[in-house]
Amino acid sequence: MFRSRVATLGVAALVLAACGGNGTATQEKKTELTLYNDKGAWTKYFDEMGALSKQRIGLGMKPTGYTDSAQYQAFIKASFRTNVKPDLFTWQTGGMLEEIVKQKQVADTTAVWQEAIKAGDLSQDLAPYYTIGGKQYCVPMNVAYWGMFYNKKLFDQHDLTPPQTWDELIKVADTLKRNGVKAFYHTSVLFSFVWFEQLMAGTDPDLYDRLSTGKAKYTDPGVVQVMERWKSMIDAGYFINPGDKTDPGDVLKNGKAAMVSFGTWFNTSMTQRDMKAGTDYGFFVIPNVNAALPKTSMIFESGPLCSLTKAADPEASMKYLKWWTSAEAQEKWATSRGDVSANPKVAIQDEALGAVTKDAGSGTYRLVNRYFEATPPPVLTAALDGFGKFVTEPGSYKEVLETIQKAADEYWSTHQ
């Protein structure tokens, strides 16, 4: 009887040991890293980077791409509590980064930043987006500046040129409308926030910043006025139907709308559709609504590439992040996607994007953090729903703002 109990305990101990992971195991030396990301459509480009890194620093990289952002975030958060940890993963700046840094999950990359800034591989201007409590976390996987992509053939056909002022932009929209062409793209799902952030940043960027930190209310008169302007533009018939499911890349290509506002990463959609910059499409910076503002507000986003404090091989992960910021890696990354780079040394082939990148780096614009990163998740969820409702029922803007403010009140009551 005693022997059988000992045997049972022995089997149980073996099973538990098998399930228990490698808590006391010696540190693993990796030659290939896993990179989890929420950019499933970019797998091809990540694969190319993996092949190059294997060649250059002896560290391969295998991407696992999610296409559903919510599922991806839930997976990453869950992985913090298990032994199934990614070596590298993409994330978001703003509150989302702060959240996981506070949990001491993210590896400190201050040394990588200092070295890269010194070598001219990263810009000091970018550091605040990655700085929490005086230290840097993660490195920029990508940067993007937001502006207006326009169908050049449609513009040429109606003798239009990229506008320099808000009034000129409205004149362009009016001309297109008179000729039976919808001026702008918008949607009721996910990117429903685009016009809100653009109009807010171009009208009162300080108010926009205060909104994202809970120091202003969505029901404040300045915000209400922005919504009224947005409504007047919808009522004027400038926008396509928000329920149109056509991919925005196709919308621009087939001229369903003459202009689509997106980040510079949208350039990849153009190149994938065999559209030529300068011939088929162009890009311009959206002018401020409020002409009295000292600088043109430009929406900016940067997506971080992070590693964990408890990574399987922290040394290898850090080596990879360091390589990622180098001119060689960024040249490949930007060129393959036809996008801009976080490394100022990288020459941008696309003329319009190259000019924007140069100007943004020289302080010509007031960079405004994209709404997606600037807004805490529970408020963002309410806002995306709200703007989705607004674009289909423009008369509901006051109710929408009140609903978003309710979510904001709740969040900021426990997070100030």
Place this chain on the structure above:
Amino acid sequence: MTRSPVLGRFRHGYVAPAAILVAVLLYAPFVWTAYLSLTRYDGLEPPAWVGLDNFVKLLGDPALLTSVRNTLIWVAGTMVLPVGLGLLVAVLSYDLRGGVWYRVPFMLPYALSGAGLAMVWSPVLSHDGIANLLLGVDTAFLQEAPQNTLAMLLVWTWQQLGVNTLLFVVGLQSIPKEPIEAARLDGASGWRLFRHVIWPLMRPLTAVVVGLALVASLKTFDIVWVLTQGGPGRNSETLAVTMYKETFVASEYGYGSAVAVLLTVVTGLASYLYLKRQVR
């Protein structure tokens, strides 16, 4: 029958693997979800106990009312369309020569998953879609409430009609011929024959079909998520979509768990009341 002494001694051992699996994969998450519903939890910081706060908030949430309204439309619509029409097609095609071939087209869509179904119908129902083109109208099928829920119900019917028809046909085939022949000899036919003879004899099978449809409609998720993500705004959300959005999109795991508990209670209660009535 005498019980085998060997089997008797180890009978718990035989059941144990399945019992452990069920406990670990079904009951433990259920208990954990019930616990989370009483906490505030963002998925990172440890859950903070808030008692019934999430449920109080839930009851005062206007979005929940919309979810409940849409879920009820799904339940009522499922009873009328996939179940009701399934019965109609089964009865009308049952006696027809070659009736099986009439039923085949209804069966094929059942092979699609809910998400696949929604993907197929998305280009049909979107504003620039095929439905508007063919009908020569300019209708926002998926934008305005409650017509977006009704449009999705029609898609659901397109898929579910076949399997309900098949089940009802099986029910019709299982009815003994004698009572029907006796009723016919007594002069019953058409609606009277169906209402007083066939329908009562099919009752056990109808209970199963309606019960399954009831549970499926209460937890409607995939088709809504892919076609509208519960929007625009939140006007096409069902309880299952609200649960997903609150939990995984807004990272409000505690509040999302409260919706999950509510959904479980509603589904359990509805199933219990329905089945109790059927077996009475």
